[in-house]
Amino acid sequence: MKVTLEFRGGAELLVNGVAQHPVDLDGCKWTVARLLTWIQDNLIQERPELFLQGDSVRPGILVLINDTDWELLGELDYELVENDNVLFISTLHGG
Amino acid sequence: MPIECSTGCHKNAVLKRPKTGDALCKDCFFWVFEEEVHHTITAAKLFTPDDYVAIAASGGKDSTVLAYIMKLLNDRYNYGLKLVLLSVDEGITGYRDDSLETVKRNEQQYSIPLKIVSYDELYGWTMDRIVEQIGLKNNCTFCGVFRRQALDRGATLLKVDKIVTGHNADDIAETVIMNILRGDIARLQRCTAIVTASEGTIPRSKPFKYTYEKEIVMYAYFKKLDYFSTECIYSPNAYRGYARAFLKDLEKIRATSIIDVIHSGECFSVRDGVKLPTQGICEQCGHVSSQPVCKACVLLEGLNKGKPRLGLGKTSKIREHLKRNDENLAGVEASDADTDKINIPKTINIKQLDF
Numbered sequence: 001m002k003v004t005l006e007f008r009g010g011a012e013l014l015v016n017g018v019a020q021h022p023v024d025l026d027g028c029k030w031t032v033a034r035l036l037t038w039i040q041d042n043l044i045q046e047r048p049e050l051f052l053q054g055d056s057v058r059p060g061i062l063v064l065i066n067d068t069d070w071e072l073l074g075e076l077d078y079e080l081v082e083n084d085n086v087l088f089i090s091t092l093h094g095g
Numbered sequence: 096m097p098i099e100c101s102t103g104c105h106k107n108a109v110l111k112r113p114k115t116g117d118a119l120c121k122d123c124f125f126w127v128f129e130e131e132v133h134h135t136i137t138a139a140k141l142f143t144p145d146d147y148v149a150i151a152a153s154g155g156k157d158s159t160v161l162a163y164i165m166k167l168l169n170d171r172y173n174y175g176l177k178l179v180l181l182s183v184d185e186g187i188t189g190y191r192d193d194s195l196e197t198v199k200r201n202e203q204q205y206s207i208p209l210k211i212v213s214y215d216e217l218y219g220w221t222m223d224r225i226v227e228q229i230g231l232k233n234n235c236t237f238c239g240v241f242r243r244q245a246l247d248r249g250a251t252l253l254k255v256d257k258i259v260t261g262h263n264a265d266d267i268a269e270t271v272i273m274n275i276l277r278g279d280i281a282r283l284q285r286c287t288a289i290v291t292a293s294e295g296t297i298p299r300s301k302p303f304k305y306t307y308e309k310e311i312v313m314y315a316y317f318k319k320l321d322y323f324s325t326e327c328i329y330s331p332n333a334y335r336g337y338a339r340a341f342l343k344d345l346e347k348i349r350a351t352s353i354i355d356v357i358h359s360g361e362c363f364s365v366r367d368g369v370k371l372p373t374q375g376i377c378e379q380c381g382h383v384s385s386q387p388v389c390k391a392c393v394l395l396e397g398l399n400k401g402k403p404r405l406g407l408g409k410t411s412k413i414r415e416h417l418k419r420n421d422e423n424l425a426g427v428e429a430s431d432a433d434t435d436k437i438n439i440p441k442t443i444n445i446k447q448l449d450f
Contacts, residue, residue, distance in 0.1 A: 008316075009312060009324045059340070059343035059344055059346065059347045060339070060340075062309060062312060062313065068107070068108070068109050069109060069110035069111050071111040072098050072108055072109075089312055090324070091156075091308050091309060
């Protein structure tokens with residue numbers, strides 16, 4: 001399943017400074033929870049503790065799925081579909 | 096299943112508001128966000144017509160959204176303000192020079208003139224050179240102390256009536272917590288004020304006092320505003336980092352935590368008889384100071400005399416030593432050693448990356 005992962009607001013620093021990552025996920029039934037673990041294992045280059053805390057993203061990182069706040073979509077339980085865009089925006093950088 | 100906007104406009108919601116839990120569509124979110132800031136501005140009577148207002152602009156998310164909103168509300172509600180962007184160039188290669196490029200683009204995008212004041216012009220030192228002297232341990236003290244005055248000095252040069260800063264609700268709640276943890280009662284009293292002004296200084300206000308960081312970031316994202324987001328290369332402000340992480344954890348459990356903490360900060364009162372430092376004027380540079388000589392002048396003197404650690408400890412302790420060894424710098428050496436032990440950088444009440 002092809003999805004696009006995007007990192008902004010400073011979160012791109014955790015993934016080599018690259019904002020957009022088109023990825024191809026094997027198999028089906030990809031929840032956001034599963035995706036987060038996959039990102040942790042496959043994409044995060046440095047300071048993994050700045051991305052995940054427990055089984056979710058670190059508080060202060062906003063998540064938008066197809067430009068909609070994941071808090072409206074079931075957060076970790078949301079099931080990805082083909083061509084979804086998942087965006088992580090860090091708010092923890094200075095203003 | 097998409098959720099519909101809570102306002103009943105039948106469009107699909109794009110975000111959940113942290114403050115109220117409402118699900119809002121993009122247009123209703125923009126409207127509510129802008130109207131709340133307008134309400135904050137009018138309720139606190141932050142401006143009067145014909146005010147010349149400097150927007151403290153770092154190129155980061157808060158000040159970029161602030162510049163956009165100030166322009167928009169000034170036009171929509173005929174505030175009658177003359178706006179100017181005021182940026183401070185700390186002289187940090189690879190950090191500030193990039194963010195200043197963002198501010199320069201904002202100048203064009205929002206048609207607001209820009210004034211940049213640099214540490215080099217004001218103090219004769221850039222942060223790069225200060226770091227060469229002091230290393231990476233107390234550099235944020237220098238940067239913060241100098242920045243606060245730099246804004247005032249820039250604002251004085253421009254002859255503005257008021258300064259607005261992009262401090263948001265999260266920043267203020269963090270500051271409340273930091274001031275409590277440090278026992279800094281004087282700053283605890285001041286830090287929740289929407290306007291800070293003292294005799295002879297230009298009033299500063301925070302139109303985003305009640306605006307959540309999440310909404311600022313969402314607003315910037317949905318409006319596709321051009322902002323800069325890279326950590327300062329000279330180490331983050333660790334203490335604030337802890338306060339911030341703690342608040343974010345609280346917010347996760349209870350979304351109103353941020354406003355609740357601000358409310359608590361506002362409600363603290365100091366009992367009669369507690370001695371608070373009174374704010375006066377620095378006898379060297381004339382800026383506001385709770386000591387006879389302001390922190391910036393003390394730090395600057397240290398740098399210029401090749402004793403950069405002077406001024407990093409308790410101001411009263413340093414003055415004592417200075418008094419005793421007025422004509423002889425040997426005393427300062429002793430105070431240097433002492434301050435190493437105490438090492439309580441009287442930290443400043445402002446966000447490290449923002450002003």
